[in-house]
Amino acid sequence: MSFPSISRRLVAALLCCGLLSPAAAGELLDTLSWDGFVETYQALQLAAPQDTQGSRARARLRLYAGEGDRQLFARITAERDLAFEGNRIELDEGYLDLVGRGWDARLGRQVVIWGRADGLRIVDRVSTLDSSESLTRELDEVRLGVDALRLRRLDDSSQITLIWSPRFRPGRAPSEVWALPDPVPEGVARAGVERPGSALDAGVFAARWSYYGAGLDLAVSVLHTWEDLPSLDRESGADGAITLVPRHHRLTLWGLEFARPWQSFVFRGEAVYIQGQRFEPADWRDPLRREDLLHWMLGLDWTPGNNWTLIAQVSDAWIPGYGQGLASEAHTPVLTLGLTADLLRETLEFSNLLFVRPNEQGYYNRLSLDYAVTDRFHAGLGLDLFGGEEGAFAFYKENDQLWLKLKYSF
Amino acid sequence: MPSAQLLSRLLAGALALTAATTLAAPTGEEIMTRVDQRPDGEDRRSTMVMELINSNGSTRVRRMLVLSKDDGPDTRKVMALQSPPDVKGTAFLTWEYDDIARDDDRWLYLPALKRVRRIMGESRNDAFMGSDFTYDDLGDRSVEEDTHTLIGEERLDGHDCWVVESVPRGDDELYVRKQVWVRQDADLPIKVEFYDHRGLLKVLRVLEARQQDGFWVQFRTEMHNVQQDHRTLMTIEEIAHDTGLRDALFEVSAIQRGHLR
Numbered sequence: 071m072s073f074p075s076i077s078r079r080l081v082a083a084l085l086c087c088g089l090l091s092p093a094a095a096g097e098l099l100d101t102l103s104w105d106g107f108v109e110t111y112q113a114l115q116l117a118a119p120q121d122t123q124g125s126r127a128r129a130r131l132r133l134y135a136g137e138g139d140r141q142l143f144a145r146i147t148a149e150r151d152l153a154f155e156g157n158r159i160e161l162d163e164g165y166l167d168l169v170g171r172g173w174d175a176r177l178g179r180q181v182v183i184w185g186r187a188d189g190l191r192i193v194d195r196v197s198t199l200d201s202s203e204s205l206t207r208e209l210d211e212v213r214l215g216v217d218a219l220r221l222r223r224l225d226d227s228s229q230i231t232l233i234w235s236p237r238f239r240p241g242r243a244p245s246e247v248w249a250l251p252d253p254v255p256e257g258v259a260r261a262g263v264e265r266p267g268s269a270l271d272a273g274v275f276a277a278r279w280s281y282y283g284a285g286l287d288l289a290v291s292v293l294h295t296w297e298d299l300p301s302l303d304r305e306s307g308a309d310g311a312i313t314l315v316p317r318h319h320r321l322t323l324w325g326l327e328f329a330r331p332w333q334s335f336v337f338r339g340e341a342v343y344i345q346g347q348r349f350e351p352a353d354w355r356d357p358l359r360r361e362d363l364l365h366w367m368l369g370l371d372w373t374p375g376n377n378w379t380l381i382a383q384v385s386d387a388w389i390p391g392y393g394q395g396l397a398s399e400a401h402t403p404v405l406t407l408g409l410t411a412d413l414l415r416e417t418l419e420f421s422n423l424l425f426v427r428p429n430e431q432g433y434y435n436r437l438s439l440d441y442a443v444t445d446r447f448h449a450g451l452g453l454d455l456f457g458g459e460e461g462a463f464a465f466y467k468e469n470d471q472l473w474l475k476l477k478y479s480f
Numbered sequence: 481m482p483s484a485q486l487l488s489r490l491l492a493g494a495l496a497l498t499a500a501t502t503l504a505a506p507t508g509e510e511i512m513t514r515v516d517q518r519p520d521g522e523d524r525r526s527t528m529v530m531e532l533i534n535s536n537g538s539t540r541v542r543r544m545l546v547l548s549k550d551d552g553p554d555t556r557k558v559m560a561l562q563s564p565p566d567v568k569g570t571a572f573l574t575w576e577y578d579d580i581a582r583d584d585d586r587w588l589y590l591p592a593l594k595r596v597r598r599i600m601g602e603s604r605n606d607a608f609m610g611s612d613f614t615y616d617d618l619g620d621r622s623v624e625e626d627t628h629t630l631i632g633e634e635r636l637d638g639h640d641c642w643v644v645e646s647v648p649r650g651d652d653e654l655y656v657r658k659q660v661w662v663r664q665d666a667d668l669p670i671k672v673e674f675y676d677h678r679g680l681l682k683v684l685r686v687l688e689a690r691q692q693d694g695f696w697v698q699f700r701t702e703m704h705n706v707q708q709d710h711r712t713l714m715t716i717e718e719i720a721h722d723t724g725l726r727d728a729l730f731e732v733s734a735i736q737r738g739h740l741r
Contacts, residue, residue: 105565141739167737171728174737183595213594224733282732284575284585287598329598331583336600373600377607415532415710416610417540445540445564479565 098135098142106131106480113454113473123247123471124203125152130162139169154245163215174222179215182233184278184291186327186338187367189406189423190385193291193325193340196233196276198241198298203248214239216274227283235274238266240318241298247469250462253397254302254314254354261305263316266296278325291325301348304357312355319348334373341366349389350397359396364388377412403428417442425463432458434466450475508628508644512660514667516623520695521721523549527562528716532611535709540564542609545740549725553578556730560740571735580622589735596732605654612682612703612712614654617674625649626658633664636671640664655681663689666696681707693721 106129113124128149135142144164150157165178185194197213218235244250266272278291300316307313322345329338342365348358367385374380383406392400405426412419418441425434438452452473458464506514530542541563548557560571569591576584588599604616626646634641641661648655654676661671672684688700701714728734 105568107566141737143738167739169737169739174733181594183593185595186598222733224728224731226727227731229733282587282596282598285583331585331598331600333583334600336598338598371600375606412610415607442540442564446566448566477566 094140098140101137102133102135104131104133107477108480109475109477111473111475113471115468116470116472117468121247122153123469124473126150127152136167141167141169143167161215172224174224176218176220179217180220181213181215182218182220182276183213184289184325184327186287186329186340187369187383187385188381188408189425190367190383190404192365192367192385193289193323193327193342195293195295195298195321195323195342196235196274198239200242201248201299202242202245214241218274228279228281231276231278231280233274233276233278236270237268238272238274238296238318240265240296240300243299248466250465253350258354259311259313260302261313261315263300264318265300266318280327285330287327287329289325289327291323291327293321293323293325295321295323297321297348301358302350304355319346321345321347334375336371337369338371339366339368352395352397356395361389361391361396364390377416379408379410381408381410382406399429401429427458427461427463430458430461430464432456432461432463434463446479448475448477448479450477505630506642508630508646509623511630511642511644511662511667512623512626512628512646515660515662515669518667518696521693523547523723523725524719524721525723525725526716526719528714530609530611531713531715533711533713540610542611547725547729549727549730551575556727558730558735558740560735569738569740571738571740573730573732573735575730578622580625587732587735589738591738594738596736611714612705612710613714616654617684617703631659634661636661639670641670668696668698678707681705692719695721 108127108129110127111124113122115121115123126149128147130148131144131146133142133144133146142165145162146160147162148157148159161179163179163181165176165180168175168177182196183194184196185192187194191199197216200207200212200214203212216233216235216239217237218233221232223230274296275294276291278289280289281287296318300318303315303317305313305315324343324345325340326342327338327340329336331337344363344365346360347363349361351357351359365385365387367383369381369383372380385404385406387402387404389396389398389400405428406424407426408421408423410419410421418439421436421438421440423436426432433456435455436452437455438450440448440450442448450473452475454469454471454473456463456466456470458467524547526546528544528546530544532540532542542561543563545560545562546557547559548555555576557574557576558571559574561567561569569589571589573587573589574584575586583600586599588597589595590597604621605614607613608615608618626648629645629647630642631645632643634643641663644660644662646658646660648657655674656677657675659673659675660669662669666689668686668689669684670686670689673680674682674684683704683706685702685704686698686700687702689696689698691697697716697719699716703712703714705711734740
């Protein structure tokens with residue numbers, strides 16, 4: 071499908087929905103422009119047998135049409151996975167923006183990103199995640215677009231946002247290389263995944279008030295959604311045998327965010343209270359446990375000068391009603407430390423991000439260098455290192471990898 | 481009239497003339513205040529191209545849309561990158577305060593992240609996007625942060641200029657002094673020499689300045705870092721003043737849409 075062809079289809083769809091007049095549609099197409107990139111990524115396992123853990127070629131196209139108060143945007147990605155022989159071409163985003171005095175609206179597939187955390191997902195739960203490569207892809211690459219209507223009431227420095235997505239889009243589970251061990255022994259019967267239905271009340275609903283003003287940013291939100299990945303419900307048959315039923319459950323999340331600058335620092339934080347999240351039991355034969363969860367993060371950004379930035383974050387997922395019989399602990403803290411520097415007149419970016427899970431004495435360290443060979447051509451080199459006594463980071467010990475990325479933007 | 485009386489009157493006249501001349505010459509601080517307060521309209525919309533040229537002649541180009549609007553003594557500014565392609569759509573929103581004791585408010589929108597992030601004010605001595613300009617050089621510096629002394633008058637590029645020396649009042653500054661040539665007919669700097677502890681560091685030359693919409697604009701400016709032999713050429717491709725930019729353009733909600741490209 072050619073670029074203009076995709077754009078024409080989008081415009082045609084909007085015409086059918088009665089959102090554009092034929093004249094407005096023609097005007098949008100007249101202003102069509104595009105950009106994007108092609109990229110290749112290779113990741114090699116450091117330990118024996120030194121398998122290829124990632125090998126892909128990717129092309130992304132961004133289309134823009136319209137000006138002023140009516141604009142159309144589409145982001146399309148074509149990917150060929152050479153390591154696992156998978157191909158995909160997907161409309162990551164495709165939406166129409168309408169802007170009025172004191173309001174705006176966005177209709178279509180869109181990525182929604184909330185929150186103040188870096189590399190941690192706390193309030194940011196509207197868009198689900200593609201976790202096929204676990205943590206090793208940038209967070210901005212793995213958010214899945216939601217098919218939604220977003221309305222905003224804009225009043226000076228504050229906004230009220232309402233989001234309705236009629237159809238929940240589940241997340242993607244880790245691929246074979248990055249799959250974590252199943253909490254249930256092999257051989258236990260497993261039913262097919264039960265996804266949320268298509269009824270009107272099975273959608274995703276969100277509301278958020280946010281303020282961006284002198285010396286302070288604030289936001290409060292509520293989100294009524296589904297679990298990204300299904301929980302494994304236990305169902306007993308007449309013979310007492312347990313069948314696992316992967317099922318998405320409803321979640322309601324109450325969020326709070328803030329950011330406050332002071333001299334060369336920014337203090338930021340966010341917290342979410344999740345009602346009735348399912349947790350795995352310590353004994354796999356027991357039913358899932360429903361508990362509320364408070365997940366919070368406090369962070370500090372420091373810019374000492376010369377294009378260096380240091381970012382520190384502390385977070386904890388706390389189960390206030392914690393009791394015996396849960397596979398997880400009452401507190402699951404995560405610490406992160408990030409260091410970035412733009413060197414050589416901002417042509418070389420050095421970045422190191424360290425995740426630490428104290429409960430498991432586990433760590434994940436991502437070191438990367440990105441060099442702008444020219445304004446359009448970038449070469450990246452990175453190292454992902456995992457370690458620990460238990461948990462996901464310990465499990466990924468054998469997945470330490472060196473990666474190379476070449477990217478040409480057009 | 482006795483000759484002594486005539487001489488006395490001539491001397492008195494000469495003294496009065498000297499005093500009048502002295503009074504007419506502005507002080508260094510007055511000149512730099514006039515430069516700082518030179519009229520530039522209530523709002524501005526411009527497209528700017530920055531070429532970074534190294535000693536081998538290799539060039540990197542950054543192109544951006546810049547919107548700004550006065551808010552009393554303060555200024556609100558949006559800068560959106562149009563190239564290079566990998567950063568296209570990145571936008572900065574800045575609320576700059578005239579009060580030097582008050583930190584500016586700054587937000588960054590990254591199109592890849594689809595998120596607005598509160599950021600701290602860059603160190604004012606940091607280079608602006610890898611160029612030879614610092615944030616201070618681009619006008620973020622207040623007049624009262626330096627001591628300004630008028631050290632002479634010169635004719636430069638066909639214009640009568642005041643020559644003002646500016647020395648920082650505080651410590652920990654990048655420059656130990658600056659020498660500024662200001663056009664007398666326009667209150668417009670057309671050359672600046674920047675000195676650090678090692679001597680001459682950079683030279684700024686205004687290559688083209690003219691009036692647009694009734695306001696003086698430096699259309700082409702070159703900053704040459706003589707110590708690194710690196711140059712930055714800044715060109716304003718187009719600019720419009722007082723077009724009635726709406727206040728809503730200078731709120732976070734505007735850069736969040738990602739429409740500024």
